[in-house]
Amino acid sequence: MAKASAAAAAAPPALDVQKYRRFHEQMVHIRxxxxxxxxxxxxxxxxxxGYVHVYSGEEAxxxxxxxxxxxxxxxxxxxxxxxxxxxxxxxxxxxMAEICxxxxxxxxxxxxxxxxxxxxRGFYGGYGIVGGNVPIALGLGKAIRYRGGDxxxxxxxxxxxxxxxxxxxxxxxxQLYKLPVLWVVENNKYAMGTSIERSHAxxxxxxxxxSYAMKRECIDGQDVVKLHTRVSEIVKEMRETHEPFxxxxxxxxxxxxxxxxxxxxxxxxxxxxxxxFWRQRDPILILERVLMExxxxxxxxxxxxxxxxxxxxxxxxRFSDESPNPTPDELLKDVYA
Amino acid sequence: MAQLRYIDALKLALTEEMDRxxxxxxxxxxxxxxxxxxxxxGGFLQKYGPERVxxxxxxxxxxxxxxxxxxxxxxxPVAEMMRMDFSLPAYDQIAQHxxxxxxxxxxxFKVPMVVRGPSGVGNQLSAQHSQSLETLFxxxxxxxxxxxATPADAKGLLKTAIRDDNPVMFLESLRMYMEKPExxxxxxxxxxxxxxxxEWMVPFGQAQVLREGTDVTLISYSTMSIAxxxxxxxxAEQNISAEVVDLRTLLPLDMETPLRxxxxxxxxxxxxxxxxxxxxxxxxxxxxxxRGFYDLDAPVQxxxxxFVPMPYSKPLEDLAYPNADDIVAAAKRTLxxx
Numbered sequence: 071m072a073k074a075s076a077a078a079a080a081a082p083p084a085l086d087v088q089k090y091r092r093f094h095e096q097m098v099h100i101r102x103x104x105x106x107x108x109x110x111x112x113x114x115x116x117x118x119x120g121y122v123h124v125y126s127g128e129e130a131x132x133x134x135x136x137x138x139x140x141x142x143x144x145x146x147x148x149x150x151x152x153x154x155x156x157x158x159x160x161x162x163x164x165x166m167a168e169i170c171x172x173x174x175x176x177x178x179x180x181x182x183x184x185x186x187x188x189x190x191r192g193f194y195g196g197y198g199i200v201g202g203n204v205p206i207a208l209g210l211g212k213a214i215r216y217r218g219g220d221x222x223x224x225x226x227x228x229x230x231x232x233x234x235x236x237x238x239x240x241x242x243x244x245q246l247y248k249l250p251v252l253w254v255v256e257n258n259k260y261a262m263g264t265s266i267e268r269s270h271a272x273x274x275x276x277x278x279x280x281s282y283a284m285k286r287e288c289i290d291g292q293d294v295v296k297l298h299t300r301v302s303e304i305v306k307e308m309r310e311t312h313e314p315f316x317x318x319x320x321x322x323x324x325x326x327x328x329x330x331x332x333x334x335x336x337x338x339x340x341x342x343x344x345x346x347f348w349r350q351r352d353p354i355l356i357l358e359r360v361l362m363e364x365x366x367x368x369x370x371x372x373x374x375x376x377x378x379x380x381x382x383x384x385x386x387x388r389f390s391d392e393s394p395n396p397t398p399d400e401l402l403k404d405v406y407a
Numbered sequence: 408m409a410q411l412r413y414i415d416a417l418k419l420a421l422t423e424e425m426d427r428x429x430x431x432x433x434x435x436x437x438x439x440x441x442x443x444x445x446x447x448x449g450g451f452l453q454k455y456g457p458e459r460v461x462x463x464x465x466x467x468x469x470x471x472x473x474x475x476x477x478x479x480x481x482x483x484p485v486a487e488m489m490r491m492d493f494s495l496p497a498y499d500q501i502a503q504h505x506x507x508x509x510x511x512x513x514x515x516f517k518v519p520m521v522v523r524g525p526s527g528v529g530n531q532l533s534a535q536h537s538q539s540l541e542t543l544f545x546x547x548x549x550x551x552x553x554x555x556a557t558p559a560d561a562k563g564l565l566k567t568a569i570r571d572d573n574p575v576m577f578l579e580s581l582r583m584y585m586e587k588p589e590x591x592x593x594x595x596x597x598x599x600x601x602x603x604x605x606e607w608m609v610p611f612g613q614a615q616v617l618r619e620g621t622d623v624t625l626i627s628y629s630t631m632s633i634a635x636x637x638x639x640x641x642x643a644e645q646n647i648s649a650e651v652v653d654l655r656t657l658l659p660l661d662m663e664t665p666l667r668x669x670x671x672x673x674x675x676x677x678x679x680x681x682x683x684x685x686x687x688x689x690x691x692x693x694x695x696x697x698r699g700f701y702d703l704d705a706p707v708q709x710x711x712x713x714f715v716p717m718p719y720s721k722p723l724e725d726l727a728y729p730n731a732d733d734i735v736a737a738a739k740r741t742l743x744x745x
Binding site: 144174175177178179180181185187188189194195197199202203205206207208209210212213214215216236239240242243246299302335402404405406407 | 412432458461463464466468469471472473474475477479480481482484496499503507509510511512513514515516517518519521534548549551572573576
C-alpha cells in the first residue's frame with residue numbers, strides 16, 4: 071500500500087505533448103539557425119565579421135525558461151544571445167540580418183550578434199561585457215517592484231560572470247531588497263578557454279550563492295522537460311513572493327567560445343572526448359526520446375521538422391543577404407533619444 | 408526670486424521633481440536614514456518612503472545598474488554618488504552600458520537617468536576624493552554632462568537632467584555647495600538668486616554670459632566659472648574688461664556663445680579645475696582655434712590644474728588647482744600686458 075502510493079507520487083505528471091512538441095520545434099530551429107550562422111561565418115561573404123557566439127548544445131535553457139514566462143515579463147542576456155530572441159518569437163530574418171549588420175536587423179545593423187534585442191517582446195538585450203548585464207537586471211527588478219506588479223525578470227549569464235565584482239554587488243542587493251529576478255547561470259564549464267576548476271575557488275556555483283542567503287538550485291540544463299517543469303514552479307512562486315531565485319543550469323556548448331575559437335584553440339582547453347560525451351546528452355535528442363516514447367513524435371515528423379528548420383535558417387540568411395546595408399545617414403542616429 | 412545656497416537649490420530641484428513625477432526616485436549611499444552625507448536629502452526618506460529613497464550598500468556598480476535597468480523600464484532614477492570619484496568602479500556600467508544601450512540596440516530603448524554628486528577639489532580631501540572627472544564622461548558618446556556653476560543652474564539644470572531621456576552625468580561643485588548667498592552676492596550681485604517658478608528650467612547646450620566685457624573672454628564651467636568672476640573683478644581694478652562665459656553643459660557643448668564672445672574680445676582664456684592634458688579645456692581651445700582663428704588677436708591660453716594626484720598638504724593643494732590670480736595672469740598674457 072505504502073509502496074504503491076510512493077510509486078504514484080513518483081510518477082511524472084502527464085506530459086503536455088503540444089507544449090513540448092512546440093519546444094522541440096523551437097529547439098531544432100535554434101540549432102539549425104546557429105549552425106547556419108556558424109557556417110556562414112566560416113564561409114564568409116555574408117557580412118559576419120565581428121564576434122559570433124552560438125548556442126548549440128544549450129537550447130533547452132532558453133526555450134524551457136523563456137517558455138515559462140508571461141508576455142509582460144522581462145529578460146536579458148549576454149552575448150550568446152540569438153536563442154533568447156528566437157525562443158521568444160522574434161523574426162529569425164531580423165535576427166540573422168542583425169548578425170550580418172543589415173538595415174533590417176533588430177538593431178538596424180548597429181549592434182551585431184552580441185546585441186540582439188526585442189523591446190516589444192520584453193527582451194532587454196544581449197550585452198557584450200561579461201557580467202555587465204547583471205546589474206541592469208537588478209534595475210528591471212526594481213522597476214517591477216516599484217510599480218507593484220507580479221512580473222518577473224530573468225537574467226541569463228555564464229559561469230564566467232560569477233567572477234566579476236558586478237555580479238556579487240548585484241546579487242547581494244537583489245536579495246537585500248527582495249527583487250523578483252530569476253538569475254540563470256548557464257554553466258557551460260568554460261569562460262572562454264578557462265575551465266570552472268581553473269577560475270572558481272569553489273567550483274560549486276550554486277554553493278557560492280550561500281553567502282547571499284538567496285534561494286538557489288542546480289538543475290540539469292539538457293533536459294527541457296525537467297527544466298521547464300521546475301522553472302514553471304519557481305516562476306509561479308516568485309509571482310507570489312516577489313523574491314529572487316538563483317538557478318544553475320548544467321550545460322555545455324559544442325562550438326568554441328566564439329566563432330574564432332576553432333578546433334586548434336579548443337584543443338588547448340578541452341578534449342574531443344569531452345565534447346562527444348556532452349553530445350550524447352544533447353537536449354534535442356533527450357526531448358526526442360521522450361516524445362517518441364510517448365508516441366508524440368514519429369521519425370518522419372522529426373526528420374521533417376529538422377528539414378523545415380534548416381530551410382527556415384537558410385531563408386533567414388537569404389533574407390539577410392538580400393537586405394540593404396544601413397545608409398550613411400544612420401551613422402549618427404540613435405546616439406541620443 | 409530667492410537667494411539660495413547651491414546645495415539648497417539642488418535639494419529644491421529634487422523635491423520639485425519628486426513631487427511632480429512619481430517615476431523619479433533616488434538611489435545611493437546614505438541618502439535615506441542618514442539624511443544624505445551633506446544633508447542634501449534630509450527628510451526625503453520620511454517624505455517619500457524607502458521605495459523612492461533607496462539606501463544602498465557601498466556598491467556603486469549595483470547602484471548604477473539599478474538606475475540603468477529601471478530607466479530602461481520607464482522610471483527616472485537619480486543615482487547619487489557620495490562623491491563623483493566613486494563612480495569609477497561603475498565606469499563600465501556608465502560608459503559601456505548606459506551610454507551605449509540606445510545606439511547598440513538601434514534606438515529601441517531610452518535610458519532616462521541621472522548620476523549626480525559632488526565633484527572637484529574640496530578642503531584637503533587628497534588624491535582619491537578631489538577629482539573633476541568630467542573629461543572621462545564628456546568623451547563618451549551617448550552621455551550628457553552637466554556642470555552647473557551657480558545655485559540657479561544647479562536647480563535649473565538638475566530639473567532638465569531629470570526630465571531628459573538620456574543618461575546625464577551631473578557633476579556638482581563641492582566647493583560651491585555651502586557658499587553663503589551673501590558671499591556669492593559679494594562676488595557679483597544676483598549670483599545666488601534662484602527663480603521660484605517650479606517650471607523654470609535651464610536647457611542643456613546653452614552657455615551663458617555671466618558677466619559682460621570687451622577685452623578678453625574667460626571660458627569655464629562649474630567652480631572655475633566662479634573663479635573667473637573673481638578674476639574679472641580683479642581685472643576690472645586694472646581697467647581690463649573681461650567677459651565670463653559659463654558653459655553649463657559640456658555634452659552637449661555650446662560653442663556658439665564663446666565664439667560670439669570671441670568676435671567681440673578677440674582674446675580667450677579657457678579654465679579647467681583639473682588636469683589640462685587631453686582635457687575639456689583642450690577641446691574648447693581646439694574649437695576656438697579651428698572656428699575662431701581669424702577672430703583671435705592672441706593665442707588661446709589655458710589655465711588648468713597641476714598634472715598630479717591631489718596632494719593633501721594645504722599649501723601643496725592650493726598650488727594644484729587654478730585660482731583667480733592664475734586666470735588674471737593668463738588674461739594679461741592674451742593682452743600682452745604685464
